[in-house]
Amino acid sequence: MTGPLFNLKKAMKKNVFQDFSFSEERKNAVKETIRRKHSQQQLHVWQEKTIIAVLELLQLQSKHGYDISTQLFQKQEFSFQGEEGQLYTLLHLLESKKMITSEWINERKYYTLALKGKKCVTGYYTESSKSFLELKQLMEECTYEFKSY
Amino acid sequence: MNELEQITIIDDVMEDKEQLITQLMDEYSDGILYLVYTYVKNRTIAEDLTQEIFLKCYEKLDQFHHQASLKTWLYRIASNHCKDYLRSWHYRKVSLTEKIWDYIPSKSKEVEEEVIAKHQGDNLSQAVMSLPIKYREIVFLHFYEELSFREISKVTTVNINTIKTRMKRAKEILKEKMKEEV
Numbered sequence: 001m002t003g004p005l006f007n008l009k010k011a012m013k014k015n016v017f018q019d020f021s022f023s024e025e026r027k028n029a030v031k032e033t034i035r036r037k038h039s040q041q042q043l044h045v046w047q048e049k050t051i052i053a054v055l056e057l058l059q060l061q062s063k064h065g066y067d068i069s070t071q072l073f074q075k076q077e078f079s080f081q082g083e084e085g086q087l088y089t090l091l092h093l094l095e096s097k098k099m100i101t102s103e104w105i106n107e108r109k110y111y112t113l114a115l116k117g118k119k120c121v122t123g124y125y126t127e128s129s130k131s132f133l134e135l136k137q138l139m140e141e142c143t144y145e146f147k148s149y
Numbered sequence: 150m151n152e153l154e155q156i157t158i159i160d161d162v163m164e165d166k167e168q169l170i171t172q173l174m175d176e177y178s179d180g181i182l183y184l185v186y187t188y189v190k191n192r193t194i195a196e197d198l199t200q201e202i203f204l205k206c207y208e209k210l211d212q213f214h215h216q217a218s219l220k221t222w223l224y225r226i227a228s229n230h231c232k233d234y235l236r237s238w239h240y241r242k243v244s245l246t247e248k249i250w251d252y253i254p255s256k257s258k259e260v261e262e263e264v265i266a267k268h269q270g271d272n273l274s275q276a277v278m279s280l281p282i283k284y285r286e287i288v289f290l291h292f293y294e295e296l297s298f299r300e301i302s303k304v305t306t307v308n309i310n311t312i313k314t315r316m317k318r319a320k321e322i323l324k325e326k327m328k329e330e331v
Contacts, residue, residue, distance in 0.1 A: 004273055004327070005320070008292040011271045016186070016278065022178035026196055030174065030203045034167055037207075 053077045054090065055121050058100060058113040065091065065109065170207050173223065178203070180294065181227050187289045188231035190278065198234060202227045217303055224294075224304045228286065235282070276326040284319035287312055 057063060057071050069087055072080060080087045091111060094100045099117035102109050113121075181202060186195040205226055213222055234240055277288055286305060290296045298316075302309040 005288070005292045005323070008273060008277060008288070009295075011274045012183075012277075012293060015271050016274050017183050020182070020186070020192060022174070022182045022196065022199055026200055027171075027174050027178065030200055030207075031167065031171065033204055034170060034207050038167070 050077060050079045051090070051094070052121060052124050054087075054094070055099065055113060055117050058111055058117070059121065062103075062110040062112040064111070068111070166207060166210055169210065170203060173206065173219070174203055177220065177223055181223065183293070184224065184227055184289065185231055187278065187285055188228075188235065188282065194234075198230060199227075202230050205230060221296075221300055221303045224290075224296075225306070228304055232282075272327060276323050279326070280319060280322060284315055284322065287315055288319050288323075291316065 053072060053075055054068060057068055057075075063071070065088055068091070069080065069084055072078075072087075091100070091102075094117070095102055095111070097116070098114055099120060100111050101114050102111045104110075178199065182195055182199045185198045185202070186192065189195055189198065202223075206223060209226065213219070217225070277285060280288065287301055287307075290301045290304060291298070296304065298309050298312050301307075301312055305312070307315075
């Protein structure tokens with residue numbers, strides 16, 4: 001019986017598996033899914049420094065969205081490049097977390113750093129553990145809400 | 150380590166992982182596809198499952214600690230994934246529906262049989278494919294993939310002596326089947 005079984009590979013290749021192969025499209029589908037998962041993780045990674053960058057810009061004076069956007073570029077913060085709309089989503093979130101406040105002046109919305117936001121920035125640089133924990137928590141909330149958008 | 154460094158490292162690792170999966174697919178995807186097919190006997194399902202298997206590998210890559218060869222590790226994930234699928238509610242429900250169709254004569258059924266006949270043209274392949282799964286998997290792994298009993302034991306998590314017994318039994322069944330054909 002071992003005799004014929006040694007022909008199994010040849011027989012199956014010729015018949016069962018003929019014209020059957022894991023196509024490039026299938027491989028690309030795998031890579032695409034991996035990349036999508038990857039970028040979700042990246043979202044989580046870049047947000048912490050992005051949040052700080054946004055908060056820092058508001059430290060000295062109130063600014064409106066477009067100003068923030070251009071000044072982020074000057075600070076070499078390109079997270080919102082090509083998807084500037086996301087900045088407003090983040091600003092909205094930060095406002096709902098009471099990190100910043102906003103008011104309408106001359107039909108433009110100006111954002112101001114709130115006390116909680118100030119603490120967050122100082123905490124980030126002094127690495128005070130309490131503010132750090134708060135920031136982490138905020139990060140998680142933001143990431144979570146980002147994903148559900 | 151500051152955060153920026155951390156980000157870069159994570160990025161590098163991710164790219165390495167993606168690179169590795171690409172290499173694994175280039176090297177093993179057909180082998181995995183064929184293994185999966187011998188379990189599920191359906192080309193489209195085999196392709197879907199193979200896709201899932203490589204994603205699973207990507208997620209589990211951190212758990213690979215070189216106790217086994219990468220190939221055995223990969224085949225083990227594939228084998229487990231197939232068995233999970235065959236146990237799944239989806240499979241049992243679908244196969245039940247197919248059994249019902251068996252009782253209803255139809256043209257498509259004939260076509261399907263023709264396709265199967267074409268793919269399994271020779272008696273030997275057909276006989277092997279009709280073996281119960283526990284025999285089919287070891288016959289395929291040994292005679293097609295040319296794995297040793299020790300390697301098969303790692304892939305299937307079945308004791309090596311059990312594999313030897315099953316192989317003996319598989320050969321007996323095959324002998325009977327081939328006799329009937331002739």
